[in-house]
Amino acid sequence: MEGHQRNLYLYDRFNARVAGVSRDQVATLEHWAKDLGLEFPIFSNPIGHLGIWFGALQAGYPMFNRTTVIIDKWGVIRYMQPGNPNYREILTVLKQLHEEEGRR
Amino acid sequence: MENIIQRPREAAWAWALLTALFACLLLAPPAGAAQQRADMAKRVGDRAPIFQVVTSERRLMDYDKDYYGRHHLVMTFVPAAFTPV
Numbered sequence: 346m347e348g349h350q351r352n353l354y355l356y357d358r359f360n361a362r363v364a365g366v367s368r369d370q371v372a373t374l375e376h377w378a379k380d381l382g383l384e385f386p387i388f389s390n391p392i393g394h395l396g397i398w399f400g401a402l403q404a405g406y407p408m409f410n411r412t413t414v415i416i417d418k419w420g421v422i423r424y425m426q427p428g429n430p431n432y433r434e435i436l437t438v439l440k441q442l443h444e445e446e447g448r449r
Numbered sequence: 450m451e452n453i454i455q456r457p458r459e460a461a462w463a464w465a466l467l468t469a470l471f472a473c474l475l476l477a478p479p480a481g482a483a484q485q486r487a488d489m490a491k492r493v494g495d496r497a498p499i500f501q502v503v504t505s506e507r508r509l510m511d512y513d514k515d516y517y518g519r520h521h522l523v524m525t526f527v528p529a530a531f532t533p534v
Contacts, residue, residue, distance in 0.1 A: 346534050349525065361521040364504070369530045374505035377530040386504035388524070398498055400490045401526035408528040416497045416522045420512075423521075425493055429534060430525050442521050 348432050350383055359439035360418070360446065364388055366395055368409060400425060417442050 349356075349363045356363050365387035367374060374387040388395065393409070396402030399422075401412035413431075415424035415438050424438045491497065501511045516522045527534050 346525070346527070348534070349523070356523065359521070361523055362516065363523040363525070364510075365534075366502075366524050366526045367528075367530055371503050371505060371507060373530045375507065378505040380531075383505075386506050386510065387530075388502040388504055388510060390502055395500060395502065395524075396526060397489050398491050398500075399524070399526065409526040411528065411534060412526040414524045414526075416516070416524070418516070418518055418521050420497050420499075420517055422491055422493050422495050422497050425491075435523060439521060439523070
């Protein structure tokens with residue numbers, strides 16, 4: 346999350362917004378976001394349907410796996426990567442999307 | 450006389466076994482649940498579903514209103530709050 350916070354100005358440059366997703370309750374996430382000084386939201390998804398859709402929730406496992414997903418502004422999934430966020434890859438995809446947008 | 454005494458005990462055991470079997474059938478996930486879950490998972494290139502969730506900013510986020518047609522969205526799933534990412 347700190348990495349996303351550091352890259353926030355770059356995401357903004359590429360017309361992207363960032364969010365975390367967790368199965369925790371809103372109060373917990375609010376406290377966490379405040380603790381880290383995050384300027385972006387964390388989505389509370391206790392029932393885990395987002396995790397099922399985006400492949401971050403394994404059957405029989407109560408928590409999300411670390412996964413990063415990029416949805417372009419037209420609602421198409423352009424990137425899905427399990428594991429810790431690879432900021433270089435994320436920025437490359439966003440740069441590509443930004444360039445595609447410029448060509449439209 | 451012995452048979453009369455033992456029969457209710459056997460019947461009780463049979464009922465207990467039947468009840469346990471029925472409970473197992475009720476609690477077990479339906480066949481193919483894992484497959485259904487896998488089928489629900491989206492892939493790169495698929496259209497993302499439109500969703501609404503509550504955020505840490507204590508507001509309802511509506512993908513359709515807040516992001517669609519306006520911004521690209523980067524979402525990082527985390528196991529739990531206060532876990533390092």
